[in-house]
Amino acid sequence: MSYKPTSVINHSATHSGRRVLVTGATGYVGGRLVPELLAAGFTVRATSRSKDSLARFDWYDSVEAAEVDLQDEDSVRAACEDVDVLFYLVHSMGGDDQDFEEVEKTVATAVANAASDAGVSQIVYLSGLHPHDVPMEELSKHMRSRERVAQILLDSPTPAIVYRAATLIGSGSASFEIIRHLVERLPVMIAPAWITNKIEPISIRDTLYYLVRAADLDEPANRGYDIGCGKTYEFADLLRRYAAVRGLKRWITGVPLPLPMDKLSGMWIGLVTPVPTGLAIPLAQSMQEDAVTAEHDIADIIPDPKAGLSDYDTAVRRAIEKDTDGGVETSWDSSWELSSVPAASEEGDPAASRPNDPEWAGSDVYRDVRVRRTPVDIEHVWPVLEGIGGSTGWYSAPILWQIRGLMDKLVGGPGLGGRRDPRHLKLNDRVDWWRVEEIDRPHRLVLRAEMKISGKAWLVLELDDVTDEEGNRTEYTQTALYQPKGLLGRAYWWAVYPFHFFIFPLMTRNILKEAQALSER
Incomplete structure (x- = not known):
């Protein structure tokens, strides 16, 4: 059966013949972006170190698959040939055993140079949201590296749109899975003071809307834009509201502790939830900072979705329940359910789980x-x-x-x-x-x-x-x-x-x- 890309996101355009390059196509965002681009009519070239990792996606036969080493400019340059828009969706969560900041700097430089040499008209990068008034050196290691990548791309000859987003709400998102598993498993949570930090999440559906529309601008843009749901919460509110959507009673409070809580929090999350500790630690480090939009200038070049931006509760419901717009219930067992109901990619709801999500994504089964x-x-x-x-x-x-x-x-x-x-x-x-x-x-x-x-x-x-x-x-x-x-x-x-x-x-x-x-x- 041939793959027929569909979507519940209103992109309001078709783009036959326009080619886009998606780096990080096997990741959480990239794997969901590709079918949205196909549904919008783009010609998609998807990259990975190995085509085998791309072949497991149902959209594989509908894209131009390319094996690319992002640290090799010649390899990236070849992938950029005849490309109009390049989506840069690659970043390392990092760890103490490697200088991932230097690696990310090298990769971003190689991509920027290759895009310029190939005549790419627009780069689109999804970065992290952080306080604008905090010096780069004072940001967490994870967030600092993302911001340096953003600056490399913004300073390159090719115009770059840098989206700065906080927690993405959708099944399979590492940050959302932490919220899901903490609430599902712990009726009482006493957390460090960072649990009262301010955060403005965004649904994966709205994130993909902005990404796709960035490839359809009348003129290239070169600046950073904050994107969010338009409402600010405390991180503890995200836990409480998830519990309310699920009908669970939870008691959550934060207390100041004179300890290096970033690593301890990450280790605790790795212990309590199935999210790997190596991923939980940098995410916990980024939670030490507020993540609230300082502007909504993106509306100057891309209008809000016709139905408006999704609030947090709506995004959570889409991630854990059947979506009334055509999504499907999260698949708990690929041995039967994937053949008995439409896959999320077929129905077009990016908030639902996918068979290619990490094993720790989705609810416990x-x-x-x-x-x-x-x-x-x-x-x-x-x-x-x-x-x-x-x-x-x-x-x-x-x-x-x-x-x-x-x-x-x-x-x-x-x-x-x-x-x-x-x-x-x-x-x-x-x-x-x-x-x-x-x-x-x-x-x-x-x-x-x-x-x-x-x-x-x-x-x-x-x-x-x-x-x-x-x-x-x-x-x-x-x-x-x-x-x-x-x-x-x-x-x-x-x-x-x-x-x-x-x-x-x-x-x-x-x-x-x-x-x-x-x-x-």
């Missing part, structure tokens, strides 16, 4: 996976799966299922409510406390839980044709997925885990045993 092979053909195994639940039961410890159903009933859930047809299912059918979310005969059945729990759960039953030396013909995969909500949701998973350890293997074995009996009748 617990899994119980059981895989077993059988000599029975799929045609005899599938009827057992499609007939599961109701009067047939769940092929394991019926008394435990009945107790769990009664408990669910007592708290207002559906309990073991049976099913419409004992042998056949269709989409949206109820099966006890499950709902049929996907059915692909005879290979996949996806059930979504409607029981009263602190989170979301799915049961995924899959069949694949196999042939091995032992005479097996079918591989059965049984996956229980659980996305917890808050601390109570995590406690629930671990409370029932011992029962899962008993129930799910028994369920797998008995389903295949029933299929064997069916094949012999």
Whole structure:
């Protein structure tokens, strides 16, 4: 199936024949920018050190893929040939074991020189937002390096637009994932005084809007612009408002501590959340400074989005829920959901998670996976799966299922409510406390839980044709997925885990045993 770029962002223009170069195309912003540029009609050349890292994106066949070493001017110069606009989306988060500031300076200089030699008309760089009245030497190492890169590009012969933005709100953004995981995991947070610092976030959707429009200016521009959502918060407010959107109760306060809290905070974030410590430390360092726009001059050359800039709560909802503008719910398991619903890139909502986001992006998901092979053909195994639940039961410890159903009933859930047809299912059918979310005969059945729990759960039953030396013909995969909500949701998973350890293997074995009996009748 060919890739058809679509978007929910109103770019209000088409640009057939105009070529743009995206460096950092495999990163968080770059990977979302490419489909937006394609949807707007640009010819896109995407770069990476290896084409293999580009090939994993669904837009790969729609772009000009180029292997580029950004520290090599000749390599960059070749990539800049016939390019109108260059998007510079590369930066290192840095670490104590390398002089990343010098590396970033070298790369920025190589890109600026190559763009000038190739006749590029516009460079667009996404930098960080920081107080304008703070001398560069007093900024955090991470922010100081970004600002020096900005100055190199602004001083180059090629006009450069430098966007200065604070926290990007969207699934997969490192800063947003820190917010997500801190709130989801900790009901009480006592943080350093920087938690009261001022910050003006911006949604990934609005960020991409500004980036795409920068490639469509009547005349090139050469200056820096602050971009944000138009409303200032304390960092603690971002945590509290996320909790409110998720329906979680959280207690958050900041206290002054006479300690080097930038590194300690980063290490603590790395410990509490799945965000790598090497990424959390520089982000924590940048939190030591206010990040609020000092101007909105970008409106002089690019009007605000027609629907207005997204506020923080709206951006959070887009990142964690189904977007009413056409986005999709965050995918928790690529083994089935990516084939059952449109991928975020297909629907065009950049706030949703993508299969190429880091493993730590997105909400926590617990899994119980059981895989077993059988000599029975799929045609005899599938009827057992499609007939599961109701009067047939769940092929394991019926008394435990009945107790769990009664408990669910007592708290207002559906309990073991049976099913419409004992042998056949269709989409949206109820099966006890499950709902049929996907059915692909005879290979996949996806059930979504409607029981009263602190989170979301799915049961995924899959069949694949196999042939091995032992005479097996079918591989059965049984996956229980659980996305917890808050601390109570995590406690629930671990409370029932011992029962899962008993129930799910028994369920797998008995389903295949029933299929064997069916094949012999």
